[in-house]
Amino acid sequence: MKQDKFCDQLQFKLSSHLPIIQNEADYLVSAVMVPLIKQPDGLSVLFEVRSAQLNWQPGEICFPGGRIEYDDPSPAAAALREVGEELGLATSDLELLGPLDYVVSPIGVIMYPFVGYIAAAAEIKPNRSEVAEVFTVPLTYLLNYQPLTADMEVATRPLPGFPFQELPHYSPLWRRRATYPVLFYHYGDYVIWGITARVLYNFLETCRDVVL
Numbered sequence: 001m002k003q004d005k006f007c008d009q010l011q012f013k014l015s016s017h018l019p020i021i022q023n024e025a026d027y028l029v030s031a032v033m034v035p036l037i038k039q040p041d042g043l044s045v046l047f048e049v050r051s052a053q054l055n056w057q058p059g060e061i062c063f064p065g066g067r068i069e070y071d072d073p074s075p076a077a078a079a080l081r082e083v084g085e086e087l088g089l090a091t092s093d094l095e096l097l098g099p100l101d102y103v104v105s106p107i108g109v110i111m112y113p114f115v116g117y118i119a120a121a122a123e124i125k126p127n128r129s130e131v132a133e134v135f136t137v138p139l140t141y142l143l144n145y146q147p148l149t150a151d152m153e154v155a156t157r158p159l160p161g162f163p164f165q166e167l168p169h170y171s172p173l174w175r176r177r178a179t180y181p182v183l184f185y186h187y188g189d190y191v192i193w194g195i196t197a198r199v200l201y202n203f204l205e206t207c208r209d210v211v212l
Contacts, residue, residue: 021110024110026108027104027108027109027110028067028108028109028110029067029068029109029110029112030065030066030067030068030078030109030110030111030112031065031066031068031072031075031076031078031079031082031111031112031113031114032062032063032064032065032066032079032082032111032112032113032114032199033063033064033065033079033080033082033083033094033096033113033114033115033116034063034100034113034114034115034116034199034200034203035063035064035083035087035116035117035118036097036115036116036117036118036139037117037118037120037122037136038120039136039138041138042138042139042140042212043138043139043212044136044137044138044139045136045137045139045142045200045203046064046118046134046135046136047061047062047063047134047135047136047137047190047192047196048061048062048063048064048086048126048131048132048133048134049061049131049132049133049134049135049190050062050130050131050132051128051129051130051131051132052132053129054130059132060194060196061190061191061192061193061196062196063113063196063199064079064082064083064086064087065078065079065082065083065086065111065113066078066082066086068112075112075114076096076099076112076114078112079096079112079113079114079116080094080096080116083116085127085130086126086127086130086131087118087124087125087126087127087131087134088123088124088125088126088127089118089122089124090122092119093118093119093121093122094116094117094118094119094122095116095117095119096114096115096116097114097115097116097117098114098115099112099113099114099115100113100114100115100199100202100203100206101113101202103195103198103199105195105198106152106154106178106180107195109195111195111199113199113202113203115203115206135187135190137187137190139207139212140212141187142185142200142204143204143207143208145185145186147183147184147185147197147201148183148184148186149181149182149183149184150181150182150184151179151180151181151182152179152180152181152182153178153179154177154178154179154180155177156177158170158172182194182197183197183198183200183201184197185197185200
């Protein structure tokens with residue numbers, strides 16, 4: 001079927017278009033690293049406890065990482081930069097092993113997770129303005145742990161000034177939109193949950209066919 005000239009030109013333009021996330025600015029776009037480190041009891045995963053002084057999720061357990069800045073050449077570079085800044089490590093102390101699956105969270109976060117290795121001789125010096133403490137969990141413990149699963153509900157609520165007159169059939173009431181699973185891992189007094197637990201689960205599933 002012969003196409004209209006407009007369609008021909010549009011097809012040509014779209015043929016070289018690289019799609020992006022159209023509403024990326026609506027999200028916190030971040031990169032994190034699942035850091036592996038050798039401990040006396042074997043290979044372990046390192047976690048951070050966020051400083052109580054932070055505005056975003058103070059006191060929560062997370063992986064090293066943070067916002068991808070405009071001058072970061074890639075999400076992987078952002079992850080390495082953030083790990084270095086938060087743990088006081090040099091680039092030579094870190095080895096990037098590869099990417100995990102991306103996470104698009106209902107709470108407004110797009111996360112690019114990676115797996116890395118911290119050299120055994122590295123001396124970790126947490127940045128106390130961001131990191132209250134670090135701790136490690138043996139990888140074998142995590143691989144054998146069955147996480148608790150619960151459901152979280154996401155809902156919509158129009159804010160003041162929403163033009164209901166444009167949508168006469170739209171309800172102004174709080175409306176459930178969707179539910180999503182939330183995972184919980186316990187280790188001593190630590191509770192690892194939320195996006196961190198979701199990334200951890202993906203990492204552990206990736207590890208299942210890798211011999212320790």
